[in-house]
Each structure stands twice: as C-alpha cells, then as structure tokens.
Amino acid sequence: MNQGIRNFNFQNPTKILFGKDRIKDIDAExxxxxxxLVMYGGGSVKRNGAFDRTIKALGEREWDEFGGIEANPTYETLMKAVEKIQQEGFTYLMAIGGGSVIDGTKFVSLAAVxxxxxxxxxGGGVGxxxxxxxxxxFGTVLTLPATASEMNNGFVITFVEKKAKIAYGNPLCFPQFSVLEPELTYTLPKRQLVNGVIDAFVHTMECYLTYPINAKIQxxxxxxxxxxxxEIAPTVIDEHNHDYPARANFMWAATNALNGFITPGVPQDWASHMLGHEMTLVHGIDHGRTLSIILPAMMRVRKxxxxxxxxxxxxRVWNLTGADEDIVEGAIEKTEAFFxxxxAPTCFADVELGEECIDELLAGLERHGKVNISERGDFDLVVARRVYETAL
Amino acid sequence: MNQGIRNFNFQNPTKILFGKDRIKDIDAExxxxxxxLVMYGGGSVKRNGAFDRTIKALGEREWDEFGGIEANPTYETLMKAVEKIQQEGFTYLMAIGGGSVIDGTKFVSLAAVxxxxxxxxxGGGVGxxxxxxxxxxFGTVLTLPATASEMNNGFVITFVEKKAKIAYGNPLCFPQFSVLEPELTYTLPKRQLVNGVIDAFVHTMECYLTYPINAKIQxxxxxxxxxxxxEIAPTVIDEHNHDYPARANFMWAATNALNGFITPGVPQDWASHMLGHEMTLVHGIDHGRTLSIILPAMMRVRKxxxxxxxxxxxxRVWNLTGADEDIVEGAIEKTEAFFxxxxAPTCFADVELGEECIDELLAGLERHGKVNISERGDFDLVVARRVYETAL
Known part of the structure; x- marks a missing residue:
C-alpha cells in the first residue's frame, strides 16, 4: 500500500475573489x-445584503431571480428554474448562498442546456x-462555509419522488468564479456554523483517513x-464573536477541504457521507449532524x-503519544469529543432516533447502489449495519 | 500584524497530468x-526519451524543434525562437525541460505575438x-522539479547585454497543461537534485518566513x-536510488512550493532570490546554490x-522546544545544517568568492531596481550588504 502517489489529473480553474467587499468585483467577471438569473435559497441573502450588492454589481445587465432552493436541493424545485431559463433565455447563472444553492445551480447549469x-x-437518482x-x-457568492461547492465540480441533488440523494461530478461544473467574503458568515446562526465546521472536517477525513500510500504533501x-x-472552532461557532481572522480561516479551510488540493492521487473513502445521506433523506437530519453521528462509529468499526x-x-493532529493501540483509541475519542x-450530536439517541430506523436506512443504501463503497471496496451492507448500530 | 488573511484573488487553470507514462496523454490536450514548436535545452531530453515520447504523442501534427535554451535562459537566445515562430507560423509551444526551458517558453509565448x-x-530588463x-x-513536460514554473505564471529571463536577471509574471502565462512524470528525474545528476530540493525549500520559505497574519491554512x-x-531529501539526492514514492513526493512538493497554494493573502519576501540572482548573473553560480548561501545569512540579519x-x-518544522531565543537560533542552524x-554551499567561501565581489553585486541590485524589497519594504542596500557580508 506504500507505492506512492498514484497517477492523477488535477485541474481547478475556478477563480476565487476572497476578502472584504469583494461582491462588487463580479462586474469584471x-x-x-x-x-x-440570480439563484438563492431562503430570504437570508436579502437580509444580509448579499443579494442587493450582487444586483448592484450586475449594473446594467438584464437579470431576474429564482429563490426557494431548499437545503438538500431537490430535482423537482430545480426543474422550475430550468423551465424559467429555457422560456426567458438567461445566459448566466449567479448563485448566492451555501452548498445547497450552489449545488442546485450546478445541476441547473447542466439541465438547462x-x-x-x-x-x-x-440517472433519475437511480438509473x-x-x-x-x-x-x-455560472459564478457564486458563498454565504456558508461548508461544502466547498464554490471551488469544485461536484454536487448532491435529492430526488423526492425516487427518495434518493445522489452525488455527481463533472468538469463542466466548476464555477467560473466564487466570491468568498468571510464577513458574510457574521449573520449565520450557531447551528449552521457548527454544521459547516463538521462538514469541512469530515470532508477532509474522507480524503485522508484511509490507508497510507506515502503521499506526504497531501x-x-x-x-x-x-x-x-x-483551533478555530471554539471562536467560529460563537455566533456573536465576529472575529475576522477566525472566520477567514474557517472560510478558506472549508474551501480547501474539498477543492482537490488534498486529494491528488490518494485513496478516498466517502462511506460516512453515504450513510449520512440516507439519514437526511428519511429523517431530515442536517447533513453536518449526520456526519458527526456517523464518523466516530465509522472509525470504531473500520479501525x-x-x-x-x-x-x-x-x-500529528492530536499530538497523542504512547502505544499504537492507545493512540488509535485516543484519536477516536478526541474526534468524538471535538464534535x-x-x-453536535454524536449518536442516534442525540437526534432521537433508535434501532428501529436502521433497516430502512440500509434499504435506502441498497436501493441507491451504495454498496461496495469506501477506499478498499470492502464496505457492504453488513458493515453499514454495524456502523449504524455502533452509532446508536 | 495579526489582522487575518488579506484580500486575494486566486486562479490557477493549469491542468496537471501526474504519474507514470503520462506523456502519451498530451495528445488529448x-x-x-x-x-x-518543441522547446528544450541541452540534449538530455533526447537521451532520457522525453523528447521522442513527446513527438510520438504529437502524432500527425506538424512540428519542429528549438533546442539550446540555456540554464538562466537569455532574451538573446529566446528571440531566435520568436523569429522562427513568426517566420514559420507555429501555433502551439511544447516545452520539455526544467524551469529554464519552461520560463523561456513563457517569454516566447508572449514575445511571438x-x-x-x-x-x-x-522593460528590456531595466526599463x-x-x-x-x-x-x-503552450504545454510542458517537466524533467527537473525545482521552480514550479510548470504550474505558475511567472518566469525569470536574463538580458545578457543589460546584465539583468528579471522576474516577471502574467496571468496569460499559465501552461495549459503540464506532464509530471517522477520517473523522468531518474536520470538527473545529484547536483541538479540538490538544487531542486533547495529551490523548492527556499520558494516555500520566501512565502512563509515573514511575519504572522494568522493565515492558518497557508x-x-x-x-x-x-x-x-x-524528510525525503536524503533519499532524493541519492541519484542512484530510484525510489518512486520519494521522487513523486519531490516532484509534487516542488510544484506546490510555488503554484500559489501557499500564498493566498499572505505577505511574501523574495529578497533571498534577488540577492541570489545577482550572484548567478555575475559569477554564474547555480540558482539553487545561491539560495543555500543567502538564506541562512538572510535569517540571521533579518532575525x-x-x-x-x-x-x-x-x-513546527524542526520540533524545537525551549526558550524563544534558543528556538530562533536553533531554527537558523538547522536550516543551514540541512543545506x-x-x-550544498552555505557561504561565499564554499563557492570560492570573497568580500571583494560584494560591491559589484550591490551595484547590480541597485541598477535593477532591487531596493526596498522584502515583506516589510524596509530592505535596502545597507541591509543587502549586511546579508552578503554575513554570508561570506
């Protein structure tokens, strides 16, 4: 397993405009x-000024808006945007929001043409x-650091009718540019800040906690x-502490957790995400909260x-010393204690779910073809059940 | 100074094709x-197979070659390529080599049109x-990990007539793609491997050893x-040890040392490079060897x-503990001992230069406008003299 960095292609053409008062600069992009067509979710982008500043930056350009993209954006909602684009002839999409709005915009950017x-x-979610x-x-204005959708080509869409939450990636789906203004996080409630920290943390873990191949930079x-x-989490999740350096580090960390910088030529897992998606789909648990529940159990079962x-x-991350066994146990406990x-919840009981829901989650995994996942391709429904059970 | 990540733009569109047997894949790019027009330096790319494999990958495309690009590529040589391109109508440049060939190709890519x-x-080097x-x-096939020119938009050209070695950057000068085959380093002599390790190390230091602004990811x-x-240097500089994982880490480390991943929104120095360029210009010292001479002295003078x-x-890098003063002294000594x-040489005496050459080096710095450099803008000829003297 120590054969070195595997062959890889890397390309990430997205332009990042980072810092204070950057929305105005989209005029040049x-x-x-x-x-x-300006795409957004709820009304928060209108309350925090991001929407108005974006419209101002668009200047004389013709524009209209499409709001109401939900968390875990659905095919059904997004197709209404596709219809509007095809009827009214929009040529550029401008997403303002977090991962859900940007993910939805990516799907629309493909579907409309x-x-x-x-x-x-x-594949309709299943085919x-x-x-x-x-x-x-399309370009984006990021309001919630978490998914790194602002600097990658992947997205996740929920198909309500098919009861499927499906991840997808395509080189055509890199944003042309993304505006990252750390100050836009100042209006986020604690729960979203926590979810963002966890999402970024677990993205990194999915790309890292596999087996060593001697890829030292990654x-x-x-x-x-x-x-x-x-280091920054205690400061960041205090919603009233508008600490610019901490929020700037948070925003750039979340982008870097899934923009491809840590993954060239290394194995990846993503089993925690797959198990979490089913919990969101069936029980509406926030994506970040599914991850803080699943990851510690995944670490225990896949030790x-x-x-x-x-x-x-x-x-390296927790500065643990001692016998290997103690370091392994300590690393798992430290991770759980961090969440x-x-x-954040770290077990089913924390979100008032119990053993009775596991069969349905497993049935969903099977229906969505999420078997034989993980870095070794040895993760089947038997292992998935053990992870869910360990997370109870 | 602790105000956080500064406003920045980041974009790096270069596509990387990394690993074993990747030259064949340029056909698709x-x-x-x-x-x-295939650009190269001496004959090594013909001996190690890189040239022939590139030509094979070009398939039916019309091509010709321009060799003889020297280390520290000169305006005078490169203008011959410009003339050939304009006379014969080439539409694409393919660089095969290290930083000098790629840097030269970048200049030609601008100059020819x-x-x-x-x-x-x-500015003719001075205006x-x-x-x-x-x-x-243009695309590149990298044969010598060192400069990261394969994944950035900068280059350095020497103007023989004006006695100037000038750095330049332009967003138009990113390679469209770069092939990184670690096995191509197997034919490099120890001296070039050492120079590459030092160049990558000092690039990183120029972007890092300034003052803290709380940019944690960077x-x-x-x-x-x-x-x-x-970690990898002892293995890498053993020219007979064809350790693939070590060479792969070396190649990717050198690229990452100057592809922009470590620099978004942080102060940078580059004074060691400026002082080194004058030594190369006047005395023909290898670029990497000027850096191993200058950096330890720079650290002492700018402590x-x-x-x-x-x-x-x-x-963090040397795991030193104790009083601050001891850590600072230890860090400088560890760096020098590493070189x-x-x-590698770490003082003028190691390359048989003495105090008598300093005035000419300083005159060059002044002529080339290399005063008031460094991260604080407080680096003048008085400080430069102290660095050169400390390096004796």
Missing part, C-alpha cells in the same frame, strides 16, 4: 451582455447516467486543515482497515 | 490542427514594462512542504523582523 430529459443526467457535453456558465495538507478547524492512518492522525464540544 | 518590440515586455494582451498556448501548507522536503515566524518555523547535509 461576467460578460457585459449576459442575461443573469441538456439535449434530452434532464432526469437522465443523474444509468447519460453523458453531458455542455453547461451554462497528508500534511489534510492534517493542516484538520488542525486549523480544531483495523484504517489502523496506520489512525495512528498518523492521532500523532461534542461543538454541541 | 493539444488541438489536432496545431503546428507545434506581441504588438511591438518584445524587449519592452519586460518600463509595456502591457501584453495575448500569448501563444502556514500549515508551507510547513507541510518544508517537512516533506526535509528581529522575522522573529515570530522563526519561532513558529522552529517549533550542508545535501552537500
């Missing part, structure tokens, strides 16, 4: 003759996916993101498979 | 109707620089690159200005 039925882009060859250009980068999140990396993680220190 | 006299692109608006597309990434280089970051560097362990 969008064609002057663009007809822009797809030659065929857009349900087939992601064969048809190839796509073009996408509308490992150090991942450890640096984890250390950063641990042997992740042994070497757990030791490295315990030593608890944020006020 | 270059337009089928391109007329390609410049509306005016190409001497004015970089006002005229704006550029277009560049020829600092952790930089420290990760430094730690990686320290007070870099105090806080020296402590952080000593603790010495590679067999």
């Amino acid at each position: 969008i064609p002057k003759d663009a007809k822009v 797809f030659d065929g039925d857009p349900i087939d882009i992601m 064969r996916q048809l190839p796509v060859s073009k996408a509308m250009p 490992d150090r980068y991942a450890e640096g993101i984890l250390q950063t999140l641990i 042997q498979q992740k042994w070497d990396k757990l030791i490295q993680y315990g030593r 608890q220190s944020l006020g | 270059i337009p089928k109707d391109a007329k390609v 410049f509306d005016g006299d190409p001497i004015d692109i970089m 006002r620089q005229l704006p550029v608006s277009k560049a020829m597309p 600092d952790r990434y930089a420290e990760g690159i430094l730690q990686t280089l320290i 007070q200005q870099k105090w806080d970051k020296l402590i952080q560097y000593g603790r 010495q362990s590679l067999g």
